[in-house]
Amino acid sequence: MLRIILARPGSTEYDEQRRIQGTLSIPLSEQGAQQVAEIVRALSDSKIEAVYSSPCRSAEETAEAIGEVAGVKVKLLEKLKNLNHGLWEGKLIEEVRQKQPKVYRQWQEHPETVCPPDGEMLESARDRVYSALSRILKKYKNGTIALVAPEPLASLIGCYLSGDVLGDLWKVDCECGSWESIDIEPDAVMSVKN
Numbered sequence: 001m002l003r004i005i006l007a008r009p010g011s012t013e014y015d016e017q018r019r020i021q022g023t024l025s026i027p028l029s030e031q032g033a034q035q036v037a038e039i040v041r042a043l044s045d046s047k048i049e050a051v052y053s054s055p056c057r058s059a060e061e062t063a064e065a066i067g068e069v070a071g072v073k074v075k076l077l078e079k080l081k082n083l084n085h086g087l088w089e090g091k092l093i094e095e096v097r098q099k100q101p102k103v104y105r106q107w108q109e110h111p112e113t114v115c116p117p118d119g120e121m122l123e124s125a126r127d128r129v130y131s132a133l134s135r136i137l138k139k140y141k142n143g144t145i146a147l148v149a150p151e152p153l154a155s156l157i158g159c160y161l162s163g164d165v166l167g168d169l170w171k172v173d174c175e176c177g178s179w180e181s182i183d184i185e186p187d188a189v190m191s192v193k194n
Contacts, residue, residue, distance in 0.1 A: 001142055001183055001184070001185060002137070002140050002141060002142050002143060002144075002145070002183070002184055002185070002186050003143070003144040003145075003181055003182070003183050004144075004145055004146075004147060004161060004181070004182045004183075004184065005043060005046060005048065005066075005144065005145070005146040005147070005179055005180075005181055006146075006147050006149070006154060006157055006158055006161070006179060006180050006181075006182060007039055007043075007062060007063075007066065007146055007147070007148045007149075007178075007179040008062075008148075008149070008150060008151060008154045008175050008176055008177065008178050008179065009028065009032065009036070009054075009056075009058035009059045009061070009062040009148060009149075009150050009176065009177070010028045010029070010031070010032030010033060010034070010035035010036040010039070010058060010061070010062055010176055010177040011028070011029055011031050011032040011035060011058075011176035011177060012026040012027065012028060012029050012032055012058050012176075013026065013029050014026050014090075015029075015032070015176050016029060016031065017092065018092055018093050018094065019090060019091065019092055019093070020085050020088045020089055020090065020091055020092075020093060020096070021056075021082065021085075021089065021150065022082055022083060022084055022085030022086070022088065022089040022116075022119070023056070023081055023082050023083075023084050023085070023089065024056070024089050024090065025055075025056045025057040025058075026056070026057055026058060027057045027058060027061065028057075028058050028061050028062070032058060032061075032176065032177060033061075034177075035176060035177025035178075036061065036062050036065050036177060037065075038177065039062065039065070039066065039177060039178075039179055040065050040066060040068075040069050042179070043066060043069070043070075043146070043179065044069050046070070046144055046146075047070075047143075047144055048066065048067075048070035048072065048144050048145065048146050049070075049072065049140070049143045049144060049145055050072055050075065050140070050145040050146070051063050051066050051067040051070060051072055051073075051074045051075065051145070051146045051147075051148065052074075052075050052076075052077050052080065052136065052145065052146070052147050052148070053074050053075070053076050053077070053080070053147075053148040053149075054076075054077070054080040054081055054082060054148065054149045054150060054153060055076045055077070055078055055080070055081050056081065056082060056150060058150060059148045059149060059150055060074070060076065060148075062148050063146070063148040066146050066148065067146075070146070077132050079128040079129065079131055079132035080129065080132055080147070080149055080153065080157075081153075082149070082150050082152070082153045083119075083120055083122065083125045083152050083153060083156075084116075084119045084120035084125075085116045085119045085120075086115075086116040086117050086118035086119025086120070087116065087117040087118050087119070088116045088117070088119065111152075122156075125153070125156060126156055126160075129153065129156050129157060129160065130160055133157065133160055133161070137184075137186035138186070140186065141186050141187075151175060151176075154175070158180070158182070161182045161184055162182055162184075
């Protein structure tokens with residue numbers, strides 16, 4: 001049995017302002033650093049063998065803190081970069097909702113059918129994430145590893161590992177600085193996804 005700790009980075013100023021980050025690399029805010037300290041405290045006895053991170057500053061800072069306590073070096077995976085929201089990046093979620101209500105509603109209800117202007121389709125992000133995860137699952141069959149990824153990428157990872165349906169990608173309640181433990185049989189997940 002493999003235990004995957006799926007951690008979301010602590011918050012950034014953009015999270016706190018309810019702005020769309022996408023692939024922007026923004027450092028942790030003061031509140032985010034406090035959230036990371038809580039994650040580290042909660043995971044201190046988890047015997048984490050490896051830490052993988054999205055290549056963005058808030059995820060890297062969170063992963064480094066987890067890796068330091070676990071005594072392991074963080075591995076950055078380019079395929080775990082966040083969903084590219086194109087021209088929406090940096091905008092307030094509310095601004096997109098007001099200026100493009102139909103697209104916003106479609107993004108909430110059927111995100112797989114919407115591509116942000118100059119952005120990335122959800123299917124493209126899903127393919128690269130699944131590719132990265134399949135390599136990890138081939139390497140680790142048991143033990144505990146940590147994956148650090150921002151939203152909405154963390155939701156994609158969680159859905160892949162648990163078989164859940166992807167919900168609203170812009171949740172009202174930000175899940176920054178949270179983590180969950182997912183126990184899986186890597187071969188079972190791989191056979192379902194192939």
